[in-house]
Amino acid sequence: MALLFAVLLCLTGCLADDTPIFYGGSMSFTTFRDETDNAVKVHLKLLTGWKISTGPCGNTCPRSRTRSSTTQSRKNMLTAKGPNYFGKWEMEWKDQHKQVHTRDISNTVNLTEKVESVNPRAEWELDTADLYVPIPDQIQYVDIIFTGNAWLGLSLNKLSRGPEWHLQVKVNSHSRSDTMRPNRSPVVQMKPFFKLGVNRTYEISLTAMDEDDDAIHCRLSKYVEAGPAITSKSIPNTSVDKDSCTIRVDTTDSRVFVENATGAIAVTIQDYTRKLVVLKEEEDAIKIPYVHVISAVTVQFFVFIVEHADEPIFVDPTPSNRQTFIIYVGVEFMVEFCARPTSPDPNRKIELFDITRTGGRETNQTDIRYSGGRIASVRVSWIPTEADLGKDILCARVEDDAGFESVDLHCFTIVIKPYEPHPQNHLQGRPYFVFFPLPGDIVFPERAFCKFPIYAASSTFGGITNISIRSSDALTAHVVGNLIPVNSSYGPGAKMVQIEMKESSGGVRRICLEASDKNSSTIQCVTANVLKKDPCEVTPCQNQGHCIASEDHDDFYCQCKLGFEGKTCEKSPPPVCGNLTHPACLNGGHCFKTGVETFFCVCTTHKFTGIRCENKVDQCISANCGTHGICVDTDTGKCNCTDGYTGQHCNIRSSVGVCQNEGICYKSILTARERCVCPVSFYGESCENITDGSLNII
Missing domain, CATH: 2.60.40.10 (Immunoglobulins)
Known part of the structure; x- marks a missing residue:
């Protein structure tokens, strides 16, 4: 253990004395209208981890400081180090004209903070704080951002210089149709410092809850969710299971995971509605169950790689990690945590069960009892009242007497019902x-x-x-x-x-x-x-169908989009424009899709009309045969002309029938014009003139 902290001391040597060492954190929120001043406010719950002697607990932070206020020690640190020592707070939003506004709110933020957990041997502290921030009214989204310097150098993230920490939430103050109040983000219990051994595969469980009873999914953070430095360079061989929120870290690659390597992991926790929900005053107000994200929070923590990590483990009869308890007011909640060391040293024993509840609330905890097989146990209990209605997370962290601690928290979700x-x-x-x-x-x-x-x-x-x-x-x-x-x-x-x-x-x-x-x-x-498990949770409805579960969760019904059919909306509508065998537009018409089931036909050559070009156009309607002809072909609009007239529209006088003096009408092959062939002694257009006897063709 002494070597571990000598290495950490070396890693911190490049940081200035007036720079805290950040070990991760999380920020969640609820929104409400304060009746005292009628202002819309955000209640932020902040968890932050720090290296002991650099955090709000002060220059020293023994275990006895657990659950104690940091008001005075924080004030002393700020006086000695400067007003921005513990970072700055900003608010960012867009107005109705889409203009971005940013405001520094550091001077208006007042925290009520206390020490949540502390490990003196590993030299980390975890603090929990509540703060209330007024936000602009009639604004759809407001980002609240907490930044500062700095993490340690993070070799696993390929960041030799400790990057800025960055916690951010996007708050929507519009009310939901199911709860008649603004959305509440997921809440998570965490610890900030993880010591992982080489050549191992770890599964780190995150326990999160949602007061609106929304579904929760997890993924590695991206974009600016945890700051661009962390999200753009995640630790190799690290993944997150979306449904269970389990982080998997494989440290078997000896080229990457070497002793004394350090890194940061950032996970984003998103909540999805379980029922169709409408957010008031929004253009895209309808939120589809298990499809549309309502809000998101990030969880960040520090990783330190060691050669051997003899972490204690929880054993039976401890209920399984992330177990849910439904407790009705009037009965006592009680659970037993049991753990044992994994070190081969037979004298190693469990020294501490560190029990935490959401928001730093108190519990009753017995003294440690020891039994065979180096197993230690404690019982935790309390009797819920009406003030406890809602959801709670109860977690345990266990340490042995050599300073090794359990890898992750062993947590339960407690739902208190009336x-x-x-x-x-x-x-x-x-x-x-x-x-x-x-x-x-x-x-x-x-x-x-x-x-x-x-x-x-x-x-x-x-x-x-x-x-x-x-x-x-x-x-x-x-x-x-x-x-x-x-x-x-x-x-x-x-x-x-x-x-x-x-x-x-x-x-x-x-x-x-x-x-x-x-x-x-x-x-x-x-x-x-x-x-039963909500059948809609696996999103069975295809093609953007809306899933509705039966009241007992025994079955589900898919409300399909227009044109789709089937139990899961799996049957697509036929192509709007048909196919080669059965085209939507007939007689060579061109089809254009205008909607799920709508189309428009452009008919060709003006010979057909109708919605599907199914009607033949009567060409005689548009044919102009004049007063000397009559249309006889509805397909072509051909005119039959009366004697003496010719042409497409029967408007050209014809020589046919007007050649005088027995003249013969002749149509030229080259010019297609009609002429009179006059007998001997006659000439003229109609052979109306007498000549000297020669043959004339006009």
């Missing part, structure tokens, strides 16, 4: 259930833990003596713990039990409960709706 008070009839002299759940009250996804309370009361002396499961088609349903007395507002002799279940498949479950006092009992059944 327990609806449905009054029951008071049964005199018999047990009765209080506030019993109605159908539709208990709803949770398959493979999630669900825990809810059941209350019963009895006016019989001694009250309720037992509440148990009489029968159930939920194989995993069971009573957790003992009968718990509750206050008299629930009824005389009231007690409560906690029911827990985790079903591997969806469907409706029926659980019949029996409440007993010393004389009698009452049975009542509750139904729980176990939701």
Whole structure:
């Protein structure tokens, strides 16, 4: 460990004393209208990692500073190092004329900050802060940007000089049609510093949640999302699984991953609606489920390569990483974390379980217990109240006594739901259930833990003596713990039990409960709706079809775009302009597509008309045969002329029938003109003149 920090000290040697050393971070947001001044504001939640002695925790940051405020230590650092030591804040937006505006808001940003986590041996601290930023009203998008100097030199990113850090979010203040409030970005719990061994393949899990219950997908950051330096030069052999948000780092290439190499990884987390959503006051307001991105946040962290990384690991019976818990108000949330060292040293032991919750909220944590196989464990619990409604992330980081820590955080998503008070009839002299759940009250996804309370009361002396499961088609349903007395507002002799279940498949479950006092009992059944995975999540609808899941997620329906058909809109409409065998435009007409099912025909040579050039044009309508002819051919418009006239339009006087004195009419092959061939002794155009007897052709 001493060598590790000597190397880090060497890496920081080129940085000025008044420069902090940034180890990564993340920024998420919610938007609201402040009733006190009627201003639209963004509530930013900021996580930032720093090398100890350069961060807001101050020159020293022992473990005892965890969960403590950084107000005074931050102020001391800024006084000593300068007002921009911890970076600057900017706001950028476009007005209605598409003009870009940028404003430095550093002087208006006030943070409420505390230490979230600290590892003195690895010399990193993680701080969490809340800040509120007013934004221009009637603006569709506002970018809030936090930048500063600097990362360490990042050899894995081929950045020998530590680049500027860059955190940015794009905020849309327009309300959603499903929640009737502006969108809330994904929130992630993280740690800033990762020590990875050579010749290994690591899978680092990110746990993110979304208060709007949107779907979440992940990818490596690009463009300016984490600053151009980081995004343009990502660490080799690093990838991100879109659906699970698992980062895979393969360190087996000895040409790249050498001891003491350093790097930064940036991942962008995007949220997609699960239902059709409209954003008010937007031109492209309709957001298609699992297709259109609503917002995005980035997570950045520092990587240090070592020869051996004997990181501790979590073991059974710890629930799996990223497990979801559905907890109804009134019951206790409790989970056990178990871990052991991986070092071959038999004396190595677990020294710390560092437990964190979203926003730095507190939990109850037991002391470490040790058991066989060098396994250590702690229990974490709290009883949620109405103030906890919504989503939460609970994470654990474990360290051994040599300073090695678990590679990633082991996290759970906690969803706190209200327990609806449905009054029951008071049964005199018999047990009765209080506030019993109605159908539709208990709803949770398959493979999630669900825990809810059941209350019963009895006016019989001694009250309720037992509440148990009489029968159930939920194989995993069971009573957790003992009968718990509750206050008299629930009824005389009231007690409560906690029911827990985790079903591997969806469907409706029926659980019949029996409440007993010393004389009698009452049975009542509750139904729980176990939701299958949303079938629309895999985007089954093709050709931009809109997927709508059934209420129980048992099936889906595709709303296809005009012209498409089939279960998944897989059947395309026939070509608008047809094909060679069955053309849309007939008789040689040229087809032009104007829409999904619309076209326009340009008919050729003016001989055909109609939408598809299907009608032959009567050429006699346009033929001009004058007063000395009549049209006899509708295909060509040919004129038959009366005696004495010729030509296309029968407007030329013909010699035919007017050659006098027995003259003969002759049509020239060369000129196509008609002439009279006069007999002897006559000449003239019509042989009307007498001559001396010679032959004349006019």
